[in-house]
Ligand SMILES: Nc1ncnc2c1ncn2[C@@H]1O[C@H](COP(=O)(O)OP(=O)(O)OP(=O)(O)O)[C@@H](O)[C@H]1O
Ligand SMILES: Nc1ncnc2c1ncn2[C@@H]1O[C@H](COP(=O)(O)OP(=O)(O)OP(=O)(O)O)[C@@H](O)[C@H]1O
């Protein structure tokens with residue numbers, strides 16, 4: 334397996350008046366042309382890991398790593414300009430909160446068109462056609478109507494798919510998808526996953542899939558990283574998730590409601606201090 | 611028995627787009643009713659129409675047998691409260707939890723505010739330590755707890771819940787679902803709840819409606835869904851898709 338992304342001992346810290354917040358505490362993994370899932374509870378550092386790889390960490394934070402390389406390019410040594418160029422073209426991230434990531438005063442269609450035209454020389458008419466095709470690919474009903482709507486005029490799941498369309502249209506080699514389907518109904522969710530799956534299988538894209546839906550991750554990804562308190566507590570084959578070793582991973586799996594099990598109240602996690610050690 | 615909530619052939623139109631095409635539905639007092647269905651099918655619009663936040667062009671909405679007019683008066687909001695889909699957007703980030711909870715009390719001129727704030731914070735499992743924190747300093751799960759506390763503070767009898775846990779991780783979701791069940795039992799509340807997660811709906815609701823493209827596809831008991839006793843292909847597809855991803 335050729336390595337697309339190599340992360341070794343990644344750390345992200347935020348200095349604050351009351352001390353430093355260690356958001357990411359020594360994360361290491363390698364990614365090939367595969368689907369890697371990152372799961373873990375809220376605040377465990379999933380998004381901060383993704384943002385650090387993208388170079389989207391806010392300036393007040395400190396990022397360090399023994400190694401952070403994309404396709405042989407040392408990202409720690411790259412200039413802000415080089416990183417911006419990578420972001421526009423070869424690396425893309427679907428951000429967790431579509432309503433905040435979309436521009437509220439620009440129509441959905443125009444945002445996708447501008448993204449496309451920012452890195453490919455295409456005519457206005459062609460850009461519009463391709464944007465419409467992309468909206469259709471993410472299963473938007475009536476793309477022509479939605480093209481002209483503003484973000485506050487679309488439903489939660491439509492905004493999320495607009496964001497996905499915008500990131501896919503650039504044709505990245507590495508995609509970091511942060512909770513890309515959390516607002517979608519289950520059938521549309523699978524359609525979106527099929528698109529991502531095809532890009533991995535046919536174009537050799539590398540995919541980091543951040544999600545709190547362990548069931549989905551176990552059926553969709555090749556490997557899974559489980560994070561807790563800024564660290565990786567377990568790495569496991571996705572199909573083996575059910576046989577995970579760490580009590581935290583097992584706890585996360587167990588607290589999800591199931592259609593055919595009647596459990597009231599649901600079990601909740603009993604967090605142990607040693608998990609964070 | 612008078613329904614807690616009765617929706618009769620409701621139509622909502624944005625510009626010329628029909629977001630709801632004659633949807634009807636009844637929820638009994640103390641019942642928990644689920645809405646599932648396609649993204650963009652009108653689930654949020656239905657809740658927003660009840661709350662007076664969507665352009666209703668025809669049809670009726672009645673609460674406890676009283677048909678609602680165009681506007682919503684203060685009495686309505688004492689009876690019906692809504693928790694929105696997005697815990698990041700629904701609370702003003704630069705306000706403290708205390709301010710967020712005081713606001714509805716001030717608007718409604720409630721006298722025993724202090725007792726109610728204590729009770730609501732207690733109920734959602736946020737100690738007094740959280741009372742003077744800003745919303746932007748809270749995690750997603752904590753924010754959703756504040757949103758629920760805010761919805762409870764006027765002591766309503768009906769809660770409209772729009773994807774209350776879809777932005778939360780599995781462990782926090784379990785905590786929030788347990789919390790919602792607990793307050794429903796204790797306060798004898800009626801729920802109308804949207805979720806795209808069928809397991810969440812069967813866990814929380816007795817009956818449900820499946821929606822697609824602005825219309826009801828079918829009405830089911832949660833137990834029908836559990837036993838796969840469904841009649842429409844769309845519902846069958848939802849059930850199938852809930853099992854996870856299958857690589858072709
Ligand atoms: N701007 C910031 N200043 C200080 N701390 C921050 C900042 N942004 C994030 N953090 C902290 O970093 C930690 C990791 O956050 P991150 O967003 O990566 O969590 P996550 O695993 O993505 O959670 P979720 O599932 O809720 O999205 C959290 O404790 C968070 O409070
Ligand atoms: N302010 C608005 N202007 C124009 N169209 C709107 C507006 N609000 C909603 N709509 C349209 O109404 C339809 C239903 O939206 P709604 O938010 O009710 O869907 P939903 O079922 O809640 O979907 P999701 O599961 O994605 O949240 C969508 O097609 C949306 O574009």
Ligand SMILES: [Mg+2]
Nearest residue numbers: 379380381429
């Ligand atoms: Mg995150």
Ligand SMILES: [Mg+2]
Nearest residue numbers: 488489653654
């Ligand atoms: Mg909605």
